[in-house]
Amino acid sequence: MIDERPLAGIRVLDLSRVLAGPFCSMNLADLGAEVIKIELPGRGDDSRGYAPRIPNSNDSGYYYSVNRGKLSATIDLRKPAGVAVALDLARHCDVVLENFAPGTMERFGLGYTQLAAANPRIILCSISGFGQSGPMASVPAYDIVAQALGGTMSITGPADGDPTRCGVSIGDLAAALYGVIAILSALRLRERTGVGRHLDVAMLDCQVALLEDALARYSTTGKVPAPLGSRHPSITPFQQFRASDGYFVAGAGNESLWMRFCDAIGTPELKSDPRFKLNAERTANHAELEPILNRHFAAKPRGHWLKLLGEAGVPCAPIANVAEVTRNPHLGARQMILHAAHPAFDGLIVPGSPLKTAGKTTGPRAIPDTRAPALGEDTERVLREVAGYDAARIAALRAGGII
16 A cells, blocks of 8 residues: 655654644655654653653653653753764754754764765755854744844834734744755755755744745835734735624634625624725724723624624634634644643643544544654664664664663
């Protein structure tokens, strides 16, 4: 039977830790790649120590959320013998993934030159804060630094409020997903050229790439974009509203939807109001339209408004909290709410893979392997099956503290 997972047969040596790199390699694993996660003996990925703790164990829910479906091998890359083991593994891999500070891989002896000498087909993907080149290449970075310097925080939050970090680590996650794109592209190119390459993915670059129309608005108007709360800068209405019992969102991205919006909520007079007739006018006069709508929506519960708007075909939804997300029947049917296969706790909720194939009950890994590996549990298997080491050599490495 043909394995239909797109990356079946691709092997990834994952030297990364915490979030950007592990989230990248987790998506590669969901696509069918064999991911070998290399961790420091005795300690492992820093995120193994992060909260929340999984009940009945000492495992980290954070670690579990981004390391499912991988193998864990412990190798001390600070020692030359450990680097030699990593190079032996790289000879049998397609991709090496890392998110150390630029220059670290070279200091280890695992830079692209050394890796390509061992395996000319190797693809090295380096994810860093500011990239492998440029005046800021050596500056340390976290997700919040990328969000701040890349402009994301300046346009996030309430109007006239303080700059706000995005509620998810979009600096790390965007770099991770661009890393997936870069790796897939490099694998395709390697089919034609036969050789690998060094991919340079910077968190800051990725934040700028996600600025959407903010750069266009600045360059065409000369005005610096500012936070607008939930409102869209070019479409009105397109935001959150507060009903008598909670929040919901609705959007009318064209004039037909605007007319249906007005009729559905019982404000047909707004359709002919010259201030609100066209989208450009509604956006220019949003400060006058918002209070009218807010007063109207405050009179009844959100279920009432959502029913009317939904029946009219206007895009709308309640603002769900995380608990409500886990109970969404549509997400359940889409296999997006899963329970991790943890040996001591069956209540850990993890997201499924959004990568699906239409018309099939499974996608690349629509129901992924939800278990994350224990520290070093696959070390001997990986060295034996991938690098071809015998029992005596593995025992010597363990005795020397290399693995």
